[in-house]
Amino acid sequence: MRHFNPFTRLALGLLALSCLLSACVSGPHEFQAKELERWSQEMMKSSFRDEKSVKVSILAQDASNAECSDAQSTGRVLSEERRQEIEAQNLKTVRPPQDGQYFGDFKLGEALAQDGRGLTWSDALGQANGGQCYNCHQLSAQELSYGTLGPSLLQYGKIRGITDLQSPSAKGVVEYTWAKLWNSKSFNACSAMPRYGHHGILNESQIKHLMSLLLDPRSPVNQ
Ligand code: HEC
Structure with a gap:
């Protein structure tokens, strides 16, 4: 496919994918999903190129992501034991703040939660990314437009009894939230x-x- 331009390759890939879909309707479900995954990976790799901060290498999933995608596409349920292993592996990657200080400025946090910029090929290299938290979470009573893929985080700290950020009794919630x-x-x-x-999306x-x-307690989340 080397001689085709990216659009032709994408069109050919999609055509091949739809042929495969129709050819495999009667095949075993797991085989079909695996083949589809392989074809779509190949199509993506041959149809795209690196552009600024967006790299084709992002298609290579780490082991825990690959296992979750595989389970989802084949309808397999991960065992409780395996889930716990994946969680333990990921927990090991968490790096606590270097100066031991977990907090910054909630107003800057609110701006980051609203900011959906970053990680696209049209973003200037080196520009800080936004957090886009509102795409999935409610965070303040004032915001009308928020996504609901994640749970509402309204009164997140208040519900958990946080009145003093430096209090030893807040430690468990603080460390959990940082790790999350x-x-x-x-x-x-x-x-x-x-x-x-x-993934270095936020520093x-x-x-x-x-x-x-x-x-x-002064943040709009906890009013
Ligand atoms: C693509 C959707 C998505 C985005 C974007 C997102 N989250 Fe989440 N978040 C989720 C989902 C889904 C859950 C619940 C399932 C889970 O725990 O993974 C969750 C859970 C959480 C929790 C744990 C809640 C609890 O009760 O334990 C916190 C805290 C959180 N998100 C904060 C944030 C913040 C802050 C941001 C922005 C930097 C953010 N999330 C961006 C989807 C998202």
Whole structure:
């Protein structure tokens, strides 16, 4: 397919995929899903190229992502034991803040939660990414337009009894929340939430601002 331009290759790939779909309707479900996955991976790899911060290598999933995708596409349910192993592996990747300070500025956290910029080929290289939390979560009572893929985080800190961020009794919630933002698979093997710290989508100081947004009693989340 080397001689075709990217659009022709994409069209050919889609055509091949639809032929495969119609040819395999009577085949075993698992075989069909695996073949489809292989074809679509090949099609994606041959149809796209690196462009600024978007790299074709992103298609190569890490082991835990690959296992979750495979389970989902074949309808297989991961055993509780396997889920716990995946979570333990991901928890090991969590890096606590280097200076031991978990919090930043909740106002900057709110701006980050609203900001859906970043990770596309049209973004300038080196520009900081947004957090796009509102795409999946409710975070303040004022916001009318938010996604519902994730649970509402309204009063996240208040519900968990956080009145003083530095109090020893807040430690468990603080460490859980940091780990969730750093690598969401630490507590849910097949989480649909981006792994912000693990994949370098957000840096340490941005995660601190989001920690304040979620836990600071003065933040709009906790009103
Ligand atoms: C693509 C959707 C998506 C995005 C974007 C997203 N999340 Fe999530 N989030 C989820 C889902 C789904 C869950 C629940 C399942 C799970 O725990 O993985 C969740 C769970 C959470 C939890 C745990 C809630 C609890 O009660 O334990 C926190 C905290 C959280 N998200 C914060 C954030 C923040 C802050 C951002 C932005 C930086 C964000 N999320 C962006 C989908 C998303």
